[in-house]
Amino acid sequence: MPELPEVETIYLGLERLIKGKRFESVTFDVQKSFPNSYNEVDQFMINATVIGIQRRGKALLIELNSNYSLIVHLRMTGQLVYEGKEIRFGGGHPSSSLLNSLPDKSTRVVVTFTDGSKLYFNDQRKFGWMRLYPTSQINSLPFFAKLGPDPLDNLFTxxxxxxxxxxxxxxxxxxxxxxxxxxxxxxxxxxxxxxxxxxxxxxxxxxxxxxxxxxxxxxxxxxxxxxxxxxxxxxxxxxxxxxxxxxxxxxxxxxxxxxxxxxxxxxxxxxxxxxxxxxxxxxxxxxxxxxx
DNA sequence: CACTTGACCTGTCCGC
DNA sequence: TGCGGACAGGTCAAGT
Missing domain, CATH: 1.10.8.50 (Helicase, Ruva Protein; domain 3)
Known part of the structure; x- marks a missing residue:
């Protein structure tokens, strides 16, 4: 369900909301949703800063200043939702939102930034995932290596x-x-x-x-x-x-x-x-x- | 080799 | 009301 326009919309939001922020802590419920080891998370994610965000096809790349990037694929039911001083859920928040309060029972990963804001990865069906990879290896990952061109690329005719x-x-x-x-x-x-x-x-x-x-x-x-x-x-x-x-x-x-x-x-x-x-x-x- | 089908999951809806 | 089954549809592995 999240296809190009949905992932692009999330990308535009993240660009505005989390770029430049530093990770303070990460928690996750099932290994399948976030298969990195605790050691990798400690070493390459905690205290790292978000320096750039990209969309490639239906995937998101969150580049960190640790030479690692966080790749997120929402597959069918994934959500990537920010909560911080600009945006709060629950507590009578008037809502065009589907969400009441976070985390909820589909929350798989919670990322906390040093300013207290949070990013929730929710995924009801657990098909989606997020994962850290060395930034230099991303282009050679099978998923990205075989990905066709983006139809909205200006050079695409x-x-x-x-x-x-x-x-x-x-x-x-x-x-x-x-x-x-x-x-x-x-x-x-x-x-x-x-x-x-x-x-x-x-x-x-x-x-x-x-x-x-x-x-x-x-x-x-x-x-x-x-x-x-x-x-x-x-x-x-x-x-x-x-x-x-x-x-x-x-x-x-x-x-x-x-x-x-x-x-x-x-x-x-x-x-x-x-x-x-x-x-x-x-x-x-x-x-x-x-x-x- | 090219293409199709099944598995992965959970929640919802429909008929009995 | 409860229960079984179909359905939702992104991607990869397995099957034809």
């Missing part, structure tokens, strides 16, 4: 998209869009939304796509991702940003979670099917399967 998709001509377009090695950051929500925008059926084989399809898909993907960032991302179930607030993109989504409602383009009822093992939303009239 429709020709790049076409060239990368065309390495997978036998596959369906939706499966390929979800492959982080082809393009990074796209998940189930924005795959469905961008394919609707480009009027391409998710099951269409890449080999059946024409030049105009690549151009349309590129334009659609970029605009959907940008629009969602403006809206603070999508809150489907439990996504919140670094301030604990929900995103608003789903209010203006065209097909995702809109089954039974009219297609904004042609009025036909949006359907939900199961495709490539996932819930897939589309307009059966605007998005026909094309064959080569």
């Amino acid at each position: 429709w020709q790049d998209l076409r060239q990368r998709l065309q390495k997978r001509t036998q596959s369906s377009i939706k499966s390929v869009l979800l492959d982080q090695g082809v393009v990074s950051g796209v998940g189930n929500i924005y795959a469905d939304e961008s394919l609707w925008g480009a009027q391409i059926h998710p099951a269409t084989k890449v080999q059946a796509l024409k030049i105009r399809d690549y151009k349309a898909l590129y334009a659609s993907l970029v605009s959907v991702l940008r629009l969602s960032i403006e809206k603070g991302g999508s809150t489907d179930r439990n996504y919140v940003n670094a301030e604990g607030k929900k995103g608003n993109y789903l209010e203006i989504a065209k097909v995702f979670r809109k089954e039974g409602q009219p297609c904004p383009r042609c009025g036909t009822e949006i359907i939900k099917i199961r495709f490539a093992g996932r819930g897939t939303h589309l307009c059966p009239r605007c998005q026909k399967v094309k064959t080569a």
